[in-house]
Amino acid sequence: MSRTMIKVRAIEHSVLTFQTISVENGVSPRFLLPVREFEEMDRKGQLSVKSISNAEHPIPHQAVFIRLTSSRQLLICFRWLNSLDVSSFVRAECVQLPYDDLEAFVGESKRGGVPTEWKRLSLENHSSPRLVFLDKRNLRRCLANKAIRRKLLRCLLGGRFSDPEVQEIHFRDRAIPYSFTYQEICDTPVRTVGSLTLFYQDDLDKAYYHVRSHKEPNPARPEYRMKFDPYLHERWDLL
Numbered sequence: 001m002s003r004t005m006i007k008v009r010a011i012e013h014s015v016l017t018f019q020t021i022s023v024e025n026g027v028s029p030r031f032l033l034p035v036r037e038f039e040e041m042d043r044k045g046q047l048s049v050k051s052i053s054n055a056e057h058p059i060p061h062q063a064v065f066i067r068l069t070s071s072r073q074l075l076i077c078f079r080w081l082n083s084l085d086v087s088s089f090v091r092a093e094c095v096q097l098p099y100d101d102l103e104a105f106v107g108e109s110k111r112g113g114v115p116t117e118w119k120r121l122s123l124e125n126h127s128s129p130r131l132v133f134l135d136k137r138n139l140r141r142c143l144a145n146k147a148i149r150r151k152l153l154r155c156l157l158g159g160r161f162s163d164p165e166v167q168e169i170h171f172r173d174r175a176i177p178y179s180f181t182y183q184e185i186c187d188t189p190v191r192t193v194g195s196l197t198l199f200y201q202d203d204l205d206k207a208y209y210h211v212r213s214h215k216e217p218n219p220a221r222p223e224y225r226m227k228f229d230p231y232l233h234e235r236w237d238l239l
Contacts, residue, residue, distance in 0.1 A: 004122040010109030020093040070183035074099040079194040095122035129166040135173040191218040
């Protein structure tokens with residue numbers, strides 16, 4: 001699998017834009033990060049999670065920045081909807097960069113020096129599964145409500161859906177509003193299936209997504225077909 005190119009631009013010494021380019025996901029939208037937040041992350045020297053919105057796009061994109069102090073590296077995981085069509089799957093790129101080089105670029109740009117653009121291939125290629133919403137009703141409802149949309153994206157970005165051995169994760173609507181079932185699409189003998197349920201829907205300040213999951217033999221594996229357990233199939237249907 002090919003590595004990912006990351007382009008970082010400095011705008012007016014106060015804002016950084018991040019963009020990824022890869023064979024699998026093409027060109028990503030631009031993610032905006034104020035320079036002061038980048039510097040704050042450096043001073044704290046700890047995990048820093050940022051919710052980033054692109055002002056030119058009505059649907060917020062999300063990114064997680066993790067400062068790896070021991071290896072002097074920066075891990076960034078980007079997620080975005082492929083288009084304005086809510087039936088599109090979520091794309092994701094996780095990249096690892098040399099922190100010192102990026103910090104030097106930010107410092108030079110802030111002082112008004114040259115260059116204003118920094119490009120680098122990712123140090124490692126961290127694959128991430130595609131999140132595919134097979135139904136549209138509940139996803140549309142989530143995206144139409146700013147508070148619920150933020151809670152859903154935070155849930156999807158939490159790391160639970162980032163197993164590199166999983167190619168895709170398929171989501172379907174539940175009868176419960178704003179909620180979904182999901183199943184992993186992978187080649188491993190065991191896969192994960194489960195549900196995302198929005199609790200406290202009558203009070204969005206308290207509302208949160210609860211993820212319930214369990215492991216089951218993967219029906220995509222030939223050896224599973226020889227010992228198929230109907231109970232597992234029924235249990236999935238009732239989630």
